[in-house]
Amino acid sequence: MKRRGVLSEEELVIVQKNRTDEEAFEEFFKDCYLRNLRPSTINYYKNEFHAAKKIIPKQLVDWEQADIESLIFQSKELMTITSINTRLRALRAFYNFLVSRKFLKKNPMKNIKLLRDRQKEIETLDNHEIEKLIKVIRKQRTFVSFRDEVIMLVFLDTGIRLSELTGIRMEDVRGNKIIVRLTKNLFERTVYLSEFTQEQLERYIQIRGNLSTEKLFVNRDNHELNRHSIQTRFQKYGKEAGISKRVSPHSFRHTMAKRMIMMGVDAFSLMTLLGHSDMTITKKYVNLWGTDIEMKHKKHGALKGLKL
Known part of the structure; x- marks a missing residue:
C-alpha cells in the first residue's frame, strides 16, 4: 500500500x-x-x-x-x-x-467554565465601628499605635490595597495627594487625602524622622513594614474593639467604596480611585448597595423641591 x-x-x-x-x-x-x-x-x-x-x-x-x-x-x-x-x-x-505558542495542540481548558458561586455580602464598617477602632488604637499611646491610626485613615480615605500601601515611599506623599506606584495593573495613580488624614500623616512623618529606608511606613525598629504585620495588628484591634466583622485592609477598601457611592460619587471616578482595570468590580459595588442608593434617591431625587 x-x-x-x-x-x-x-x-x-x-x-x-x-x-x-x-x-x-x-x-x-x-x-x-x-x-x-x-x-x-x-x-x-x-x-x-x-x-x-x-x-x-x-x-x-x-x-x-x-x-x-x-x-x-x-x-x-x-x-x-x-x-x-x-x-x-x-x-x-x-x-x-x-x-x-504551539507548545500544545489541544487546550484542555477550552470547554471548562468557572464555577458559579453565590454572591456573598461584602462586609463594611459603620461609623460606630470605625470610632471604636480609633479609640482602641489611641489607648496605647505608642509610635506603633499612632502609625496604625494613620494607616487606617489612609486606607479609609483612599481605598488603596495593602500591597500598594506598603509600597509608598516618602517622596510619594505630596500634600493632600499620594502617588501610588506599586499597583496591581502597573498603572500609577493618584489618591487624595481628607484634611484630617493629611494633618495626621504630617504628624506621623514628623515623628518618624529621617531614616535609612525611604518607605513611608516603618516598624518599631525603623525598618520597612511588612504586610503580614499590618493584617495581624488590625485583626487584634478588631477583637479588642468587640467587632464581630472582619477588620482588615480589604474591609477598609470596601468601606471606602460604599461610603463614596453613598455620597454620590460616579462609578467611573470610583473605578479610577480604586485602581480597577475595568468597571466590572466597581459595578458590583454599586449593585450591592443599590438599596442604600434607592434611599438616597428618595431623599435627594432630582424632582425634590419642584412644584409640579
Whole structure:
C-alpha cells in the first residue's frame, strides 16, 4: 500500500518530541517576566500549578479535559468555590499560552467554565465601628499605635490595597495627594487625602524622622513594614474593639467604596480611585448597595423641591 504524503494526527504524536512540564514552565515564566508581571502573580501561578499536580499526579502538559473535570470534583471536597476558580484561572492562563505558542495542540481548558458561586455580602464598617477602632488604637499611646491610626485613615480615605500601601515611599506623599506606584495593573495613580488624614500623616512623618529606608511606613525598629504585620495588628484591634466583622485592609477598601457611592460619587471616578482595570468590580459595588442608593434617591431625587 502506498503511503500518504502527510502524517496523520496519531503519527504526528509519535514523531513529535514529548514536551515536559519543566520546558513548559520555563517558557511560560519567561513570558511572565518579559511582561513584567508582579512577583506575587508569578508566585501565585507557581503555587497553583504545584497544588494542582498534587491532586492530579500527572504532568500538566499531558492533562486533558477529563483531568480538569476530575480536579474540580476532587477540589469541591477540599476548597471553596472561590479558591477553585482561582486555580482554574491560573491553569487557563497556562494552557492559553502553551496553545498560542504551539507548545500544545489541544487546550484542555477550552470547554471548562468557572464555577458559579453565590454572591456573598461584602462586609463594611459603620461609623460606630470605625470610632471604636480609633479609640482602641489611641489607648496605647505608642509610635506603633499612632502609625496604625494613620494607616487606617489612609486606607479609609483612599481605598488603596495593602500591597500598594506598603509600597509608598516618602517622596510619594505630596500634600493632600499620594502617588501610588506599586499597583496591581502597573498603572500609577493618584489618591487624595481628607484634611484630617493629611494633618495626621504630617504628624506621623514628623515623628518618624529621617531614616535609612525611604518607605513611608516603618516598624518599631525603623525598618520597612511588612504586610503580614499590618493584617495581624488590625485583626487584634478588631477583637479588642468587640467587632464581630472582619477588620482588615480589604474591609477598609470596601468601606471606602460604599461610603463614596453613598455620597454620590460616579462609578467611573470610583473605578479610577480604586485602581480597577475595568468597571466590572466597581459595578458590583454599586449593585450591592443599590438599596442604600434607592434611599438616597428618595431623599435627594432630582424632582425634590419642584412644584409640579
